[in-house]
Amino acid sequence: MMNLDNEMEEKSSKSEVNLSSLNDLHTLDVPSLSITHGFNPEIVRKLILTKNSFTVLPLTITHFVQLEELDISFNQITWISGELARLRKLTSFTARNNRLTNLPKEFGRCSSLETLNLSGNLYSDIPPQVFSLRRLRNLYLGGNKIAVVPPQVENLRKLELLYLGGNNLTELPPQFKKLKNLRHLFLCDNRLSSIPVELGRLKKLSSLSLHKNYIKSLPVEILMLVQLQELTLRDNPLVSTFIKKLEFTPPTLLELCGRTIKTKNVKYGPDMLPKQMISYLNSAKKCLNPKCDGVYFDSRVKRIQFTDFCGRYRLPLEQYLCSPNESDICIDSSVVDAERMRRVLLPVELSSTSEEDS
Numbered sequence: 094m095m096n097l098d099n100e101m102e103e104k105s106s107k108s109e110v111n112l113s114s115l116n117d118l119h120t121l122d123v124p125s126l127s128i129t130h131g132f133n134p135e136i137v138r139k140l141i142l143t144k145n146s147f148t149v150l151p152l153t154i155t156h157f158v159q160l161e162e163l164d165i166s167f168n169q170i171t172w173i174s175g176e177l178a179r180l181r182k183l184t185s186f187t188a189r190n191n192r193l194t195n196l197p198k199e200f201g202r203c204s205s206l207e208t209l210n211l212s213g214n215l216y217s218d219i220p221p222q223v224f225s226l227r228r229l230r231n232l233y234l235g236g237n238k239i240a241v242v243p244p245q246v247e248n249l250r251k252l253e254l255l256y257l258g259g260n261n262l263t264e265l266p267p268q269f270k271k272l273k274n275l276r277h278l279f280l281c282d283n284r285l286s287s288i289p290v291e292l293g294r295l296k297k298l299s300s301l302s303l304h305k306n307y308i309k310s311l312p313v314e315i316l317m318l319v320q321l322q323e324l325t326l327r328d329n330p331l332v333s334t335f336i337k338k339l340e341f342t343p344p345t346l347l348e349l350c351g352r353t354i355k356t357k358n359v360k361y362g363p364d365m366l367p368k369q370m371i372s373y374l375n376s377a378k379k380c381l382n383p384k385c386d387g388v389y390f391d392s393r394v395k396r397i398q399f400t401d402f403c404g405r406y407r408l409p410l411e412q413y414l415c416s417p418n419e420s421d422i423c424i425d426s427s428v429v430d431a432e433r434m435r436r437v438l439l440p441v442e443l444s445s446t447s448e449e450d451s
Contacts, residue, residue: 107132109139119146123156135159143167150188152176166190166210175199189213189233201225212236212256224248235259235279247271258282258302270294281305281325293317304328344392351377352415355388380415387415 110132112118121142123134139162147168154163155176163180166189173188175197184205190213201222209226210233217238223229224245231254239260247268249255254277262283269275270291275298282305292298293314300323308329344352354361355377363371377388394414 108137109141110137111141113141113143113145115145118142119148121147121151121153123153138162140164148172150174150177155179158182161185163187173197173200178202181205184208186210196220196222198222204228207231209233212259219243219246221245227251230254232256242266242269244268250274253277255279265289265292267291273297276300276320278302288312288315290314296320299323301325344389347373348390348392351390352388356386378413382414385415389413389415 110130112126112130126132127134134156135158137157138159140157140160141164143164144167147165147170150165150170150173152174154160154174157163157180159182160180161182162185163183164187166187168191170188170191170193173193173196176199177183177186177197178199178201180203182205183203185208186203186206187208187210189210193211193214194216200220203226205228206226207228208231209223209229210231211220212233212235214237216234217240219234219239219242221243223232224243225248227248228251229249230251232249232252233254233256235256236259239257240262242257242262242265244266245268246266250271251274252272253274255272255275256277256279258279258281260283262280262285264285265280265288267289268291269289272295275295277300278292278295278298279302281302285303285306285308287308288303288311290312291314292301293312293316295318297320298318299320301318301321302323302325304325305328308326309331311331351374353359354374361371361374366374373390377390378393380387380389394416
């Protein structure tokens with residue numbers, strides 16, 4: 094009798110309950126399940142409901158008042174009850190490989206969430222409720238149909254991992270620069286043709302996955318990622334084919350005049366020129382060729398320079414010069430630390446990198 098009592102007590106004190114792969118489980122009858130599987134819903138902290146026949150996550154989920162982790166992956170769920178927000182201690186919610194297209198409006202009140210995994214669903218947009226989860230540290234949205242990351246992504250200031258692989262992204266918003274705590278960024282298998290310079294401000298970034306996109310070159314600012322340890326670039330045009338031609342538009346008369354004024358150090362001021370002209374002259378950019386004293390405004394030469402990054406990666410970076418006749422170019426030392434740019438490679442075809450998926 095004593096052993097039986099101990100066994101019953103042990104079952105009722107379960108903090109983790111696994112109800113996965115039960116072929117006939119399509120509703121959450123908590124009283125019945127608690128008896129047949131021997132658990133007390135009021136003390137369960139982790140609940141696994143994967144690989145069942147659920148089409149909805151019902152409101153009976155609120156019986157698990159102490160729940161911290163919930164996994165409902167690999168079902169056919171199309172709807173989640175807003176009652177989920179009543180689980181005040183929920184820190185991890187995983188709903189991979191379902192048929193979700195939205196989230197209940199109450200989901201934004203799941204204020205304790207630190208990990209959210211919605212990969213493998215049918216989202217065409219990131220649900221706006223996600224941007225209200227200010228404690229979120231890990232966000233997985235891979236394998237959906239997301240085409241745009243809205244500016245509201247900047248609200249997720251505590252985010253450390255962001256997985257957006259396998260979507261339809263063509264560009265990234267500059268607001269990414271606000272994600273100062275981001276350490277892992279996965280953008281593989283999208284339609285990106287360029288990377289915003291703002292990514293260079295993510296000083297804590299240690300892994301960046303960019304393979305299977307349409308990227309032809311990388312901005313020089315990527316060299317500012319001093320903590321970067323993993324970088325995947327394969328299956329991009331930049332790995333096998335590089336831009337060799339110069340792209341140059343002949344300068345206008347306005348630009349020619351502006352260049353002359355700047356290079357000859359002609360003095361000018363508000364008593365001589367209109368404000369618009371002064372603003373234009375002040376926008377001059379110095380040529381990156383150290384042997385050239387020229388400047389440019391709108392007419393510039395786009396070149397691709399191959400740079401050794403910390404002895405590990407050979408990166409093609411966009412460079413802009415004032416003239417197509419410039420041949421000896423280097424990156425401005427005021428932009429990138431000279432020691433980290435100790436070797437500059439000539440623009441010849443490079444062999445494919447061997448980085449593996451993160």
